[in-house]
Ligand SMILES: O=C(O)CCC(=O)C(=O)O
């Protein structure tokens with residue numbers, strides 16, 4: 121893949137008071153958030169289920185587990201309470217994120233994701249990868265860091281400012297992983313499997329990546345995406361969202377965009393990712409989602425949990441049978457993870473881009489005709 125010169129930081133563009141977003145950001149009419157009419161397409165507000173993760177795995181959690189199952193089947197995501205994180209701590213993380221993005225450009229560029237002149241690499245600060253001149257760019261800047269396993273941290277990309285940033289992220293990595301593990305155990309149990317089932321599949325040295333996204337105020341929100349439609353490159357994703365400004369939308373039933381509510385009570389959001397879709401043989405599906413912008417700045421801190429890179433990703437045998445043949449081919453976790461960046465730049469799902477879905481011949485039709 122040829123890496124083009126990476127574009128400008130969106131935050132600087134927005135600060136230049138340009139009136140309208142440059143051509144590189146403007147969506148084709150049919151892709152705009154307003155397609156379907158009205159402000160932001162006037163999507164409906166999703167009634168997202170809330171799961172108390174503190175209750176999952178405790179005696180008598182039957183009701184909570186049933187809610188989890190229903191949430192996964194109808195939405196592929198849910199909000200989370202009972203995560204044990206103090207409110208002040210969650211606020212501090214979002215405050216530190218805001219402080220980082222509000223640093224002068226030259227301070228942030230110390231952590232640039234462009235190295236050797238024009239070579240993009242995922243970790244660090246910048247915009248997402250630009251592969252072609254035709255690619256329509258998202259209205260956001262981001263900082264991307266591997267946080268687990270600890271030995272894999274590339275601390276040269278971890279901001280020194282604000283000074284609290286590193287300590288907060290170290291603690292958040294631990295606490296967020298607890299949520300991840302609890303949810304993973306509960307998901308296995310909803311399938312009648314042992315609670316270690318998925319944890320064993322992904323390995324003990326789970327990879328966690330943090331994405332801090334900054335969506336600058338946009339002068340014409342109806343023309344751009346904050347973040348284009350995608351599914352997550354994760355087993356599951358744990359999100360800490362801006363508690364003042366919304367923008368996250370979900371594609372429901374394959375055709376209508378619904379707004380996710382602003383989470384004002386220190387809830388987290390958990391989203392099923394592509395790797396879980398494959399491992400569960402499509403019993404759990406990764407929801408397509410996107411972010412639309414407004415005239416206000418917005419932030420999110422998102423943790424992607426991925427299997428150890430050498431692990432195979434494949435439909436679990438326990439979830440494959442005559443009634444439900446394997447829907448996905450086996451692929452190395454690392455191949456899938458690397459493929460995500462190509463797919464994302466191209467605006468495609470990794471599962472489609474890497475052709476991981478099993479193409480079934482029309483055997484039923486043939487045999488019934490024969
Ligand atoms: O900013 C958000 O609300 C969601 C971001 C997201 O979907 C992602 O980082 O994968």
Ligand SMILES: [Fe+2]
Nearest residue numbers: 350351352409
């Ligand atoms: Fe996402």
